[in-house]
Amino acid sequence: MKKLINRVxxxxxxxxxxxxxxxxxxxxxxxxxxxxxxxxxxxxxKVALVSGGGSGHEPMHGGFVGMGMLSGAxxxxxxxxxxxxxxxxxxxxxxxxAGVVHIVKxxxxxxxxxxxxxxxxxxxxxxxxxxxxxxxxxxxDSLYTxxxxxxxxxxxxxxxxxxCAEDGGSLSEVADVVKEVNESARSMGMxxxxxxxxSAGKPTFELGEDEMEIGIGIHGEPGRERTKLVPADRxxxxxxxxxxxxxxxxxxxxxxxxxxxxxxTPLLExxxxxxxxxxxxxxxxxxxxRTLIGNYITSLEMAGLSITLLRLNDELVRxxxxxxxxxxxxxxx
Amino acid sequence: MKKLINRVxxxxxxxxxxxxxxxxxxxxxxxxxxxxxxxxxxxxxKVALVSGGGSGHEPMHGGFVGMGMLSGAxxxxxxxxxxxxxxxxxxxxxxxxAGVVHIVKxxxxxxxxxxxxxxxxxxxxxxxxxxxxxxxxxxxDSLYTxxxxxxxxxxxxxxxxxxCAEDGGSLSEVADVVKEVNESARSMGMxxxxxxxxSAGKPTFELGEDEMEIGIGIHGEPGRERTKLVPADRxxxxxxxxxxxxxxxxxxxxxxxxxxxxxxTPLLExxxxxxxxxxxxxxxxxxxxRTLIGNYITSLEMAGLSITLLRLNDELVRxxxxxxxxxxxxxxx
Numbered sequence: 001m002k003k004l005i006n007r008v009x010x011x012x013x014x015x016x017x018x019x020x021x022x023x024x025x026x027x028x029x030x031x032x033x034x035x036x037x038x039x040x041x042x043x044x045x046k047v048a049l050v051s052g053g054g055s056g057h058e059p060m061h062g063g064f065v066g067m068g069m070l071s072g073a074x075x076x077x078x079x080x081x082x083x084x085x086x087x088x089x090x091x092x093x094x095x096x097x098a099g100v101v102h103i104v105k106x107x108x109x110x111x112x113x114x115x116x117x118x119x120x121x122x123x124x125x126x127x128x129x130x131x132x133x134x135x136x137x138x139x140x141d142s143l144y145t146x147x148x149x150x151x152x153x154x155x156x157x158x159x160x161x162x163x164c165a166e167d168g169g170s171l172s173e174v175a176d177v178v179k180e181v182n183e184s185a186r187s188m189g190m191x192x193x194x195x196x197x198x199s200a201g202k203p204t205f206e207l208g209e210d211e212m213e214i215g216i217g218i219h220g221e222p223g224r225e226r227t228k229l230v231p232a233d234r235x236x237x238x239x240x241x242x243x244x245x246x247x248x249x250x251x252x253x254x255x256x257x258x259x260x261x262x263x264x265t266p267l268l269e270x271x272x273x274x275x276x277x278x279x280x281x282x283x284x285x286x287x288x289x290r291t292l293i294g295n296y297i298t299s300l301e302m303a304g305l306s307i308t309l310l311r312l313n314d315e316l317v318r319x320x321x322x323x324x325x326x327x328x329x330x331x332x333x
Numbered sequence: 334m335k336k337l338i339n340r341v342x343x344x345x346x347x348x349x350x351x352x353x354x355x356x357x358x359x360x361x362x363x364x365x366x367x368x369x370x371x372x373x374x375x376x377x378x379k380v381a382l383v384s385g386g387g388s389g390h391e392p393m394h395g396g397f398v399g400m401g402m403l404s405g406a407x408x409x410x411x412x413x414x415x416x417x418x419x420x421x422x423x424x425x426x427x428x429x430x431a432g433v434v435h436i437v438k439x440x441x442x443x444x445x446x447x448x449x450x451x452x453x454x455x456x457x458x459x460x461x462x463x464x465x466x467x468x469x470x471x472x473x474d475s476l477y478t479x480x481x482x483x484x485x486x487x488x489x490x491x492x493x494x495x496x497c498a499e500d501g502g503s504l505s506e507v508a509d510v511v512k513e514v515n516e517s518a519r520s521m522g523m524x525x526x527x528x529x530x531x532s533a534g535k536p537t538f539e540l541g542e543d544e545m546e547i548g549i550g551i552h553g554e555p556g557r558e559r560t561k562l563v564p565a566d567r568x569x570x571x572x573x574x575x576x577x578x579x580x581x582x583x584x585x586x587x588x589x590x591x592x593x594x595x596x597x598t599p600l601l602e603x604x605x606x607x608x609x610x611x612x613x614x615x616x617x618x619x620x621x622x623r624t625l626i627g628n629y630i631t632s633l634e635m636a637g638l639s640i641t642l643l644r645l646n647d648e649l650v651r652x653x654x655x656x657x658x659x660x661x662x663x664x665x666x
Contacts, residue, residue: 002525002542004602004638006564011605018604021611022592022624058600078601192335195599209335231339259355264597266528266633267391268411269337271351272344278354291355295628300599303634305337331663 001201008198012055012075019062023327026066033083035090036062037072042096047165047174048072050091051103051158053110054079056197057218060155060297063328069162070103070326071096078197078300079219081109087117091126099127099171103157103178105150106134129175133157135187135308137246138215138223149217152258152308153185155296156320159329163322177319181310186247188239189306190223191216191262195299214238218262218299218306232269236276239307244284248311251285256292256320258308263298265305270294273305290320296328334534341531345388345408352395356660359399366416368423369395370405375429380498380507381405383424384436384491386443387412389530390551393488393630396661402495403436403659404429411530411633412552414442420450424459432460432504436490436511438483439467462508466490468520468641470579471548471556482550485591485641486518488629489653492662496655510652514643519580521572522639523556524549524595528632547571551595551632551639565602569609572640577617581644584618589625589653591641596631598638603627606638623653629661 005011013031020029027036035052042048051061052074061073072094074082091100100121104114111132118128133150142149161178169177191213194203204220207213212235215223230238249255259274261267274293281288289312297306310316323332338344346364353362360369368385375381384394385407394406405427407415424433433454437447444465451461466483475482494511502510524546527536537553540546545568548556563571582588592607594600607626614621622645630639643649656665 002545002562002636004525004565004568004598004606004636006566006605011601014608015601015604018607018611018626022604022607022626055601056599058604063600192337212335229335232337233339235337263599264634264636265337266389266596266631267396267628268344268348268388268633271348271355271391272339273337274351274355275347278351293351293355295600298599300601301597301636303335303337303597331666333665 001196003198005198011198012077016075019327026325026327033086033089035072035074035086036065037090037093038065041071041094043071044096045098046096047098047169047171048094048096048100049103049158049162049165049174050094050100052082052087053105054081056300057297059328064158064326066326067333068166068322068324069158069329078199081107081113084113084116084120087114088120091117091121091128095126101161101171101174101178102128102130103154104130104132105154106132106147107144108146109144127171129171131175131178131182133182135182135185137186137242138188142217143221144219151189151218152187152260152297152306153182156185156256156258156308156310157181159324160316160319163319166322184248184311185308186243187306187308188243189216189304190214190235190239191302191304193264193303194220195302216304218297220299232272233276236273236280240277240280243307243309247309249286249309254287254289254312255281256290256310256312257281257288258292260297260306260308261295262302262304263295264301264303270305277307289317334529336531338531344531345410349408352660359658359660366419366422368405368407368419369398370423370427371398374404374427376404377429378431379429380431380502380504381427381429381433382436382491382495382498382507383427383433385415385420386438387414389633390630392661397491397659399659401499401655401657402491402662411532414440414446417446417449417453420447421453424450424454424461428459434494434507434511435461435463436487437463437465438487439465439480440477441479442477460504462504464508464511464515466515468515468518470519470575471521475550476554477552484522484551485520485593485630485639486515489518489589489591489641489643490514492657493649493652496652499655517581517644518641519576520639520641521576522549522637523547523568523572524635524637526597526636527553528635549637551630553632565605566609569606569613573610573613576640576642580642582642587620587622587645588614589623589643589645590614590621591625593630593639593641594628595635595637596628597634597636603638610640622650
C-alpha cells in the first residue's frame, strides 16, 4: 500500500489538522470527538446544516463547510460512519437557535448514527430535521444500504440548502429544499480501478486490465455489471441512460450536470467525458443551464467518474448561484 | 491501459470541446490550431498573458484562462510542447494592443517553440515578452531541460501576473512580476506511482511496491533519488529542506505555501501533508500568510505531491488576493 500517510490510525485526525492549517479563515476543528464547523460558529438565528460520513470522499464533507454551505461536518474513519457522539457534539456546536438540518447519505450506519444523534440533540431541546439522500440509480439495495445509495446529489443539496439557510430560511424551508434536490436528482458512477482503504492495506476489489464496473458505489460496492472497457463516450451513454430514464427528467427540462471524478481520474479524462454528457443532453432536448466538473465526492484514489443530473427551476438556480465560500467550492465572494 | 478516452489521437481535442461545453461563460476554444482564449478576447488595451505546454497537467493551463489570470493557453499533445503555430495564433487572438507576455515553463521544446512564436508575432508588430519559469530545485539538468525545470511557480505567476494585467499594468510591469514570482519561488515534487501517457500505453517508469521517487519531474523525469517509502511527515521534510535552503527564504519571511497533488493523490493525503508543511514553516519562523492546496499542476494519474513556496510582499499579496474567475481558480467574483 502506497500512501502519503503517517500511522493508519492517525490519518483522519491529521488531515483535519491539515484542513485547519490550510483554511483557518473558514473552518474550526474539534479533535475529540472529531468535527469541523464554520469559523465563528454558531451563526446566531440561522438554521444550521450538518452533514458527515466516512472519510475518503474528500472534499466531501469537510471541504463544504463555510459561508453558504455546511455549518458543520463529521468525518468518520475512512469509509466508516461517524459516531452518534461526533454528530451530536457537532450539532450542538453548530446550532444557532433556529434548528439543525441533518443531510444524511443513505448508508445503514450513517442513517442509524445520525438518527441517534438527532434524538440526543432533540432531548436537549434542539430541533433537528433529517433528510436522507438516495440519488444513485445503479442498484436498489447494496452492500451497506437498503434502498438506493446517496452520492452526487449530496453535494448539490448541501450547496443549495446552505444558500437557503444563509438567506434566513426556516427549518422547514431548508429541510424541504434538501428533499426537493434529492427528488429532482439522479446519479450513477463507474470505476476503472479499485481504491485501497488504509486499514485494509489492499485493494477493495480486483478488476481485470480490460474491465470496468458500471454502477459502482463510492465504497467500491458492486454495481450493475462488470464488463469490458469501452470508449469514454459509450461509458457516458451507459450512465446517462439510466439516470435520465429513472429520474423526473423530460425533454425540455432545465438541468444542472455534475461530472465528478472518483479521485484518481485525470481532469483531462473528465473533460473528454464532459463533451459526451453535453452532447447526450443536447440531443435529448435538455437545457443544461449549470455545470459542475471536478473531484467533489471521491473514493480515495479510485479511477472513474459519476454523473449527476439535477432538474432545475428558478429558485434552485438562484440558490445554486448564491455566494459560497468553502475550501472546495467558492464563488460570488 | 485504462483510461476514460475514445481514440488516443482525439484526447486533447475532445477535452478542449469538453471545456468549452463546461465553461461557455469563461473560455472560447479554437480547434485548428488548438488553443483557448478568455471569452470575448481580446481585452482591448490590456496586456495579454499567454501560456501553454503539454497536456496532461490539467487544470494547468487551460483551467487558468479567464478574468484575472491567463488570456490564452495552448495545449500540446500529452506531455508534448505546443507547436509554434498554436502559440502564434493564440498570441494574435489574445493580443489587445498592449503587448503579450509569454509564460514558459523551462522545457527545451516549450522554450524553443515559444521563441519561434514570439518571433512570428513580433514580425507582425505584436510586442512580446517571454519569461521562463524554473522553480524546481530537484535537479540542475533533466530529461527535457537544461537548467531547472518549471513547475508550481507557474500557477502562482499566472495568477499574480494576471491580476497585474487586469489592473492595467504595462507590458514591462506584467513581465517583471512574472520574473519576480519566479525568482521568489522554489518547488520540489515526489511520486509514489508513475502515470501512463496514452500514446505510450504503459507506465512511464516503474517503482517498487515500497519505493518512491524524490524530486520527480511532472513528466516522470528522474529526480534526486529513488528510496524506500517513508511516513508522510518525513517525505514533506525531504521536500521542504531543499526548497527552503535553495530559495531566497529566511526566517521571518512572509510566504505562500502551495501543496499540489500530482493528479492521483487523494485530497485526504494532501491534507495530512499540509499539516507537516505548516509545522515545518512554523518551526522555522516563517509567516505563512497564504495557502493553496489541491490539484493544480498534475501529471495525469500520478500519485504524489509537490510543494512550492513563494516569498511574499505587500504587492504580491494584493495581486494574489485580487479577483480571479477561471475554471480552476475563482475568488472575489
